[in-house]
Amino acid sequence: MKLYFDFFSQPSRALYIFLKINKIPFEPCPVALQKGEHLTKEFKEKLTRFGKVPFIHDGDFKLAESVAIVRYAARKHDLDSKWYPKELRQQARVDEYLEWQHNNTRTFCALYFQKKWLVPMLTGEQPSPDRLKNLEKNLVQGLNEIENVWLANSPYLAGDQISVADIFGACEIEQPRIAGFDAAEGRPVLSAWLEKVRKETGPVYEEAHVSLNKLVQKTKEQASKAK
Amino acid sequence: MKLYFDFFSQPSRALYIFLKINKIPFEPCPVALQKGEHLTKEFKEKLTRFGKVPFIHDGDFKLAESVAIVRYAARKHDLDSKWYPKELRQQARVDEYLEWQHNNTRTFCALYFQKKWLVPMLTGEQPSPDRLKNLEKNLVQGLNEIENVWLANSPYLAGDQISVADIFGACEIEQPRIAGFDAAEGRPVLSAWLEKVRKETGPVYEEAHVSLNKLVQKTKEQASKAK
Structure with a gap:
């Protein structure tokens, strides 16, 4: 799973911390928002249709929205920790x-x-x-x-x-x-x-x-x- | 489960429709937003700390936020429909x-x-x-x-x-x-x-x-x- 993020983005930081703490493996792919990297047509076509961070690529599956990604990662890895409890x-x-x-x-x-x-x-x-x-x-x-x-x-x-x-x-x-x-x-x-x-x-x-x-x-x- | 809602509230309508379509049983408890019922101190103390609709009471469990309620109801009833698929x-x-x-x-x-x-x-x-x-x-x-x-x-x-x-x-x-x-x-x-x-x-x-x-x-x- 590749995580595209920028530490200047609040949900990027939150998602990064959540994944690390729960030892969910990912390849970090930093995006430089300050350089406007995310605004190009190519970025939207190849990486994410929304032109925002964070998002993930898990094989051919592209997913945006930090909270949706938390849930996807938790369900995929059958996580049951205090960070996202199953109860x-x-x-x-x-x-x-x-x-x-x-x-x-x-x-x-x-x-x-x-x-x-x-x-x-x-x-x-x-x-x-x-x-x-x-x-x-x-x-x-x-x-x-x-x-x-x-x-x-x-x-x-x-x-x-x-x-x-x-x-x-x-x-x-x-x-x-x-x-x-x-x-x-x-x-x-x-x-x-x-x-x-x-x-x-x-x-x-x-x-x-x-x-x-x-x-x-x-x-x-x-x-x-x-x- | 009691559902507190008002049909003038967009998420109230969405949640009501979702529950009905999926045959998740609930007791409908209409709230008249136009009368300001939800803004009283008593309403917040007894019914919901946020003073907004929709919310549910499931026994002693009070939950706000329509999307959180969708997920709670789906998980509780082990729902696996196209409306909220498990896959x-x-x-x-x-x-x-x-x-x-x-x-x-x-x-x-x-x-x-x-x-x-x-x-x-x-x-x-x-x-x-x-x-x-x-x-x-x-x-x-x-x-x-x-x-x-x-x-x-x-x-x-x-x-x-x-x-x-x-x-x-x-x-x-x-x-x-x-x-x-x-x-x-x-x-x-x-x-x-x-x-x-x-x-x-x-x-x-x-x-x-x-x-x-x-x-x-x-x-x-x-x-x-x-x-």
């Missing part, structure tokens, strides 16, 4: 978060990052103050829902055990840090959870976040210079 | 669409419907022409991707057989009709597909769309009066 209700809890996140954590963290940092970096165009205020409002609401609803009665997003839901959640929440927004600040529950996820996913989590953390450092340095 | 690659194809749709079909159809029809109806506030133009652009792009990518080489969204992916897709694509936007217009492939889905899901599809079709009719009458 009916436990798996449904993990699925519940993985479905919810698309229009919540994923959307809010990604939009804030894109409009505040990525688009200005690529085009020089800044978002209007109103637009930015709105994006931050949505981001704050979404993060508060993680703090006050998802983590209200359980230590992890899908219950008492860490799972792939936490990996996906954490990888999204890391992203706005590049744009100078720290989700952990003022959210003690989320903060403690994020630390646990980073720790329990070990060196592979760090590996997937090396490039991101360099950018976070750069943003911090620029902010302190501007003071 | 590894076929199921992954269905999953691929169900994951993709969240930030595509679902987002674009729902936002257009909400901003052009629902919000003005509830508050009297119209979207700005720029905002509306942008929403329509996204909707058109999304629908064109259904026409030109998803249905380019296969008669259904997940391949040669109809599946729950088509039910979810169709239920979303029906929604903007309330706001006077017909997705089938100018899209012969999508149009033929939509007709097939309506036909192959039979009377239960019609049942779930009775209220919607009344609103579509009303919008048409208002438009012809305005001419």
Whole structure:
């Protein structure tokens, strides 16, 4: 199985970490989003009809969508780990978060990052103050829902055990840090959870976040210079 | 299993149709979104922490997120139908669409419907022409991707057989009709597909769309009066 990914893509990181931790073998095929490799006609024709990462090729089978790939890999390898449990209700809890996140954590963290940092970096165009205020409002609401609803009665997003839901959640929440927004600040529950996820996913989590953390450092340095 | 739903909600309709077609027994519990029933503190405390439909109660197990519920019901009842096939690659194809749709079909159809029809109806506030133009652009792009990518080489969204992916897709694509936007217009492939889905899901599809079709009719009458 070939995994096409870029560590700047949140679901790419999550999928990479999930596969590594569960010892599901794959050949890593990095794609340089920054170079626009994924936007060419050839890329779409030969590699993936959607022009996005992550995706896999498993022999002649091409599959996109990170969450669909998690499930495909788990079923193919008959996985039964805490990361994606087979037990009916436990798996449904993990699925519940993985479905919810698309229009919540994923959307809010990604939009804030894109409009505040990525688009200005690529085009020089800044978002209007109103637009930015709105994006931050949505981001704050979404993060508060993680703090006050998802983590209200359980230590992890899908219950008492860490799972792939936490990996996906954490990888999204890391992203706005590049744009100078720290989700952990003022959210003690989320903060403690994020630390646990980073720790329990070990060196592979760090590996997937090396490039991101360099950018976070750069943003911090620029902010302190501007003071 | 109790299903809480409202036929004005796209995923509610899709889930209802899926369960009925597959003869998965449930007790229907309608929720009146228009009355704001789902927004009370009591509703969130007793019924669902998210305050959205659809969701289920299966004994003491509460589960939200339509796609997670599809999978839970399929696994619980050991379902192996064309609607959600067990075969590894076929199921992954269905999953691929169900994951993709969240930030595509679902987002674009729902936002257009909400901003052009629902919000003005509830508050009297119209979207700005720029905002509306942008929403329509996204909707058109999304629908064109259904026409030109998803249905380019296969008669259904997940391949040669109809599946729950088509039910979810169709239920979303029906929604903007309330706001006077017909997705089938100018899209012969999508149009033929939509007709097939309506036909192959039979009377239960019609049942779930009775209220919607009344609103579509009303919008048409208002438009012809305005001419």
